[in-house]
Amino acid sequence: MTSEDVINEFRAANALREGHFVLSSGLHSPMFLQKNLVFMKADRCERLCKALAEKITDQVGKVDVVISPAVGGIIPGYETARHLDVPSIYVEREGGEFKLRRGFSIEPGDKVVMVEDIVTTGLSSRECIAAIRKAGGDVVAAACIVDRSGGEADVGVPLIALASLKVPAYPADDLPPELAAIPVEDPGSRRLAKV
Ligand SMILES: O=P(O)(O)OC[C@H]1O[C@H](OP(=O)(O)OP(=O)(O)O)[C@H](O)[C@@H]1O
Numbered sequence: 001m002t003s004e005d006v007i008n009e010f011r012a013a014n015a016l017r018e019g020h021f022v023l024s025s026g027l028h029s030p031m032f033l034q035k036n037l038v039f040m041k042a043d044r045c046e047r048l049c050k051a052l053a054e055k056i057t058d059q060v061g062k063v064d065v066v067i068s069p070a071v072g073g074i075i076p077g078y079e080t081a082r083h084l085d086v087p088s089i090y091v092e093r094e095g096g097e098f099k100l101r102r103g104f105s106i107e108p109g110d111k112v113v114m115v116e117d118i119v120t121t122g123l124s125s126r127e128c129i130a131a132i133r134k135a136g137g138d139v140v141a142a143a144c145i146v147d148r149s150g151g152e153a154d155v156g157v158p159l160i161a162l163a164s165l166k167v168p169a170y171p172a173d174d175l176p177p178e179l180a181a182i183p184v185e186d187p188g189s190r191r192l193a194k195v
Pocket residue numbers: 023024025069070071072073116117118119120121122123124125187188189190
């Protein structure tokens with residue numbers, strides 16, 4: 001599957017959004033990949049994650065478990081794990097920090113592939129990898145459906161991206177005037193109020 005094929009799946013799901021978005025990292029962008037609209041259809045999710053699973057196997061061989069960061073990583077993590085025929089678990093934020101909860105644990109020495117939906121700066125991936133290591137996992141690679149950094153993000157382990165593209169993103173104090181003129185949306189979960 002080429003990067004263009006992957007982006008076409010987003011287009012077909014009306015998931016390639018234009019406007020003014022604040023991203024998980026705090027950067028602002030005129031484009032947002034609303035992955036939930038892609039993953040909501042099982043056939044579309046399967047095509048993408050089957051291709052990602054094949055790419056993971058080609059590049060790192062057999063792994064023992066997939067671990068993903070909530071919320072966005074949960075569905076692609078599960079579907080990719082299904083094609084790798086391994087279990088899928090996830091970390092979620094507790095007091096802002098990713099942790100394994102819900103009875104999930106890692107067997108000592110388990111080879112882990114961390115599966116993300118989207119990588120922009122790699123911040124969430126690095127936080128997830130740190131949480132996995134703290135819980136005893138050996139992270140052999142990271143993987144994602146789309147790397148918006150065009151290969152520039154450094155997550156500290158090899159990053160296997162199904163699609164790679166370079167999307168503009170700007171610090172809040174350095175917005176182009178045409179972007180600053182549009183009301184901002186914050187679609188992710190990082191800044192959601194805690195209950
Ligand atoms: O590479 P980064 O700069 O970290 O950006 C990518 C992250 O942003 C999104 O998560 P977000 O925190 O918005 O929440 P979500 O998973 O609930 O969508 C996405 O799911 C990635 O985890």
